[in-house]
Amino acid sequence: MHILSFARYAPWTDRRGQLSWLRLAVFAGLLLPAAKIFYDLAFGPVLAEPYEAALHSAGDWTVRLLLLTLAITPIRRIFSWNRIAGVRRMIGVSVLAYALLHLGLYAAEEQWNLAKVASEIVQRIYLTIGFTALFGLSLLGATSFDAAIRRLGRGWQRLHSLVYGIGILALVHFFLQSKSDVTQATLMSGLFLLLMLYRLAVKARFDLANPIVLAGCAVLAAAGTAGIEYAWYALATGIPADRVFAANFDVATAIRPAIWVGLTGLGVAVAALVQMGVGLVRPRLGLKRV
Structure with missing residues (x-):
């Protein structure tokens, strides 16, 4: 017992x-x-x-x-x-x-x-x-x-x-x-921003399962992440913020946090799209949802 x-x-x-x-x-x-x-x-x-x-x-x-x-x-x-x-x-x-x-x-x-x-x-x-x-x-x-x-x-x-x-x-x-290397902090902040955008989308009565809504959140979160990183380097360090911002467009050298956040959000959108496609195909095949 x-x-x-x-x-x-x-x-x-x-x-x-x-x-x-x-x-x-x-x-x-x-x-x-x-x-x-x-x-x-x-x-x-x-x-x-x-x-x-x-x-x-x-x-x-x-x-x-x-x-x-x-x-x-x-x-x-x-x-x-x-x-x-x-x-x-x-x-x-x-x-x-x-x-x-x-x-x-x-x-x-x-x-x-x-x-x-x-x-x-x-x-x-x-x-x-x-x-x-x-x-x-x-x-x-x-x-x-x-x-x-x-x-x-x-x-x-x-x-x-x-x-x-x-x-x-x-x-x-x-x-x-x-201090000067805020790559991880920026990445975590960008992901936090993405999660907050999901919540704002729900409050605005958007369908969060809609891949288009998710893709929009991903783009906004990526842009916001780049803005957070730029603001940090511009206000808190002596490192040229313009060069850091420009690095977001040079993926051959390194993938910046803003890109990772955008890819994460788009990955969620693609997964939702796949789920939507499976949901449409399943009834036609006579399969039950588990």
Whole structure:
């Protein structure tokens, strides 16, 4: 009886306590980055700054998983894949876990001098922004359980809409700590912009499963990504922003974040188009949708 009760709450089971291969695969995938971080710390090469690479890796995965959490609803709408909503909470909690790991590794880098850590968070603006994002994630994590959802009622949805602001804070933190090389920060910001455009399209009553709508979002997100990158280099660095912007049109040298964002969005549009074609062909062949 106790085993069956535990099974209901295991991350790899559904609400009926039955094994879900989707949840099991997602749970294992969420553990892999952390496993690699700890493996590299324990068995990797000895470095002058042993925690620096792990610290940045944990931060990168925090942002990536935050974007993955925000992608669940658009994926569900575009591909009519309702089952994927069942892993959203698990991914969301993992965002908080990696953010806490990121903070813990920073404390380890500072020799667990918590007074110094607190002082640095107060004095350095990018750390203040990052800690504010972590506080917001902690608040969302603490209210992600069924009991909190029932207790908060309609206020739960309003509270968890803070995730968009938290995402912006996390990306600003990413930019500020990246200094001159903001390729990854720009890419993550572009993908965040793409996900926000999907939400705006829904609010504007566009059909998000329409490949034309998705392609339009992809083009706008790519242009916005190029604009974000240009603005960063123009306002925050001494690197010529015009040259960085022009590099977006020179794919032979390197593919810039704006191009990757556009390709990602267009890939989603193509996948939606293929699904639409399959949906039209299936009835003619007498096949049932699984």
